[in-house]
Structures are given as structure tokens and as C-alpha cells.
Amino acid sequence: MKPLVEAAIVDVCRNTRTLPCRKMVIADLGCSSGPNAVALVSIALETTRNHFLQLQQPPPEVSLLLNDLPYNDFNVVVKSLVVLRQINEPIVVAGVVPGSFYERLLPSGSVHLFCSSNSLHWLSKAPEDLRIKQIPAYDIDENVRHERLPVVAGAYTRQFRKDFTLFLKLRGKELVPDSRMVVSLAGRRSDELVTEITHVWGTTAQILGVMASECAIDKAKFDSLYIPVYAPSLKELREIIQEEGSFSITEMRVHDPASGMDSTLLTPNKIANCMRAALEPIMVQHFELSGEVMDEFARTAEST
Numbered sequence: 001m002k003p004l005v006e007a008a009i010v011d012v013c014r015n016t017r018t019l020p021c022r023k024m025v026i027a028d029l030g031c032s033s034g035p036n037a038v039a040l041v042s043i044a045l046e047t048t049r050n051h052f053l054q055l056q057q058p059p060p061e062v063s064l065l066l067n068d069l070p071y072n073d074f075n076v077v078v079k080s081l082v083v084l085r086q087i088n089e090p091i092v093v094a095g096v097v098p099g100s101f102y103e104r105l106l107p108s109g110s111v112h113l114f115c116s117s118n119s120l121h122w123l124s125k126a127p128e129d130l131r132i133k134q135i136p137a138y139d140i141d142e143n144v145r146h147e148r149l150p151v152v153a154g155a156y157t158r159q160f161r162k163d164f165t166l167f168l169k170l171r172g173k174e175l176v177p178d179s180r181m182v183v184s185l186a187g188r189r190s191d192e193l194v195t196e197i198t199h200v201w202g203t204t205a206q207i208l209g210v211m212a213s214e215c216a217i218d219k220a221k222f223d224s225l226y227i228p229v230y231a232p233s234l235k236e237l238r239e240i241i242q243e244e245g246s247f248s249i250t251e252m253r254v255h256d257p258a259s260g261m262d263s264t265l266l267t268p269n270k271i272a273n274c275m276r277a278a279l280e281p282i283m284v285q286h287f288e289l290s291g292e293v294m295d296e297f298a299r300t301a302e303s304t
């Protein structure tokens with residue numbers, strides 16, 4: 001996302017309408033708590049500093065805000081922010097904004113750049129139609145699963161459309177007019193919905209199916225698990241953005257996360273650990289699992 005954030009910042013800095021009082025607010029949504037939490041805002045900060053250095057002008061006062069869900073480890077985030085603030089002159093305020101990005105987070109017309117990396121594929125909740133009608137997202141029976149796929153896929157599609165539309169509306173209100181937003185999220189290459197939903201669910205469900213057959217998890221609870229993740233296609237995203245109308249699209253890119261990566265790094269153990277990192281909080285809560293069962297999940301994932 002580095003070049004996209006850099007381009008967005010240069011655009012904001014050049015536009016005298018967006019930066020009339022030389023004060024700038026940059027916010028990252030879904031920051032998490034590791035080193036990545038400050039990665040995007042650091043790029044934005046450095047680009048701002050360099051831009052004004054080239055112009056031989058003092059940089060604007062910068063406010064950095066990091067958002068994630070309230071149970072995120074904000075103690076770690078705050079420590080990273082303090083370090084960032086100590087070594088970067090233009091930061092005046094650095095803070096955290098706990099809350100869901102599917103709610104209002106900041107005052108209207110106050111933000112110059114929103115960034116969000118790898119977070120917006122998380123839905124606000126599991127599709128309600130499925131939960132109410134008790135339709136399992138992934139039936140162990142292959143025939144039933146195949147028959148129900150259009151219903152399951154449709155429910156996920158509608159939930160994503162609703163959530164992403166709301167997200168755009170809220171951020172549209174919070175941005176200074178003509179400012180910028182740069183987001184990345186997990187997506188799918190094809191517009192073919194049904195097979196892709198199968199794929200997203202397939203690997204996780206396969207592992208959980210093995211665990212249910214070994215009684216490591218409750219089968220009835222497996223049927224009521226709805227992982228609130230949806231990977232939209234480029235076409236779907238474009239349609240939603242255009243229909244909602246708060247934003248115009250400057251650039252859209254599809255990036256394969258494995259491209260340019262040393263393939264020897266993609267070991268079954270690494271893939272299993274990635275799945276565990278993403279799903280552990282949901283699974284522990286839903287199945288009331290212990291650490292040992294999650295170890296078993298990672299072991300099963302590694303050998304599947």
C-alpha cells in the first residue's frame with residue numbers, strides 16, 4: 001500500500017482546499033497491535049515531512065489516530081505511538097480510537113487521510129438470514145451443501161454490501177471534502193460467487209469437520225458457526241462504491257499476496273499459523289475451546 005498512501009498524501013498536501021489551516025489528521029482503521037499498527041501512518045507521516053521539506057516549508061501539525069475494536073491490545077499500540085511521536089517532529093497528537101469502523105468514530109469533516117489495511121473483509125456480523133433460519137454456512141453433507149450454496153453465498157453478499165455501504169457513508173462524513181482514503185482487503189479474482197465461497201469456507205470447514213468427527217468440537221456448534229468474513233470481487237466493490245456515491249475511485253489494484261514472495265516461506269506450518277491467528281478468537285468464543293484444542297486445530301490444518 002506504500003505507493004498508494006504516498007500518492008494520496010501528496011495529493012492532500014498539494015490541495016490548498018483540503019489543507020487550509022496546515023493541520024492534518026491521519027487515521028488507520030483496523031490497526032491491530034503488532035508492528036503493522038503504525039506502518040501505514042508512518043509512511044503517511046514521512047511522505048508529509050518530505051513533501052514540505054522539498055518545498056522548504058514547515059510541515060503541518062499532524063494528528064495520528066489508530067482505530068480497532070475495543071478488545072484490541074491498545075496498550076501495545078500506545079507504546080508504538082509514543083515512540084513514533086518522539087522521533088517525528090510534526091506529530092502533535094497521537095491517539096487511539098476504540099470502536100467498530102461500522103460506527104461513527106470521528107467528528108465530521110475532520111480527517112484528511114483514512115487508511116485501512118487487510119481489515120474490511122471482516123463483516124459487522126454473520127449474515128442474519130442464515131442464523132435466523134438456522135442454515136449452516138457449510139453443511140458436512142456435500143449434496144446439501146451444494147444445493148444451499150446460492151442461499152449461503154447470497155446472504156454473505158448482502159451482508160457485505162450493507163456493511164461496506166455503511167462504512168463508505170460514515171467515512172464520507174468524517175473526511176474533509178476532497179480528501180483521500182486508501183484501503184486494502186481480501187478479495188477474490190473471479191466474479192463467480194458460489195465456487196469462491198466454497199473455497200473460503202472449504203479449508204477451515206474441512207479441518208473443523210475432521211475435528212467434529214473426532215469429537216474434538218461439538219458438531220451442533222459447528223453447524224451454527226458463521227465466520228464473518230467476505231471476499232468481494234473488484235466488480236462488486238466498484239459497484240458498491242459507485243452506488244453509495246460518497247467517493248470517486250482514483251485507482252483499484254489486485255495484488256496476489258504470494259507474488260514476489262519466496263515460496264519456501266509458505267510452509268504448511270506458516271499457513272496453519274496464519275489461519276489460527278485469524279480464527280482463534282472466534283473459534284475459542286464459539287466452541288468454548290482451550291489452547292490445547294487450538295493446538296490440535298493448527299496441527300490438523302498443517303496436515304490437511
Ligand SMILES: C[S@@+](CC[C@H](N)C(=O)[O-])C[C@H]1O[C@@H](n2cnc3c(N)ncnc32)[C@H](O)[C@@H]1O
Pocket residue numbers: 029030031032033036037067068069072099100101102116117118119122123124
Ligand atoms: C488482519 S488484521 C489487520 C491489521 C493491520 N491493519 C495489518 O494490515 O496488518 C484485521 C484487523 O481488523 C480489525 N477489525 C475487524 N473488524 C473491525 C471493525 N468492525 N472495526 C474496527 N476494526 C476491526 C481486527 O480487530 C484486526 O485487528
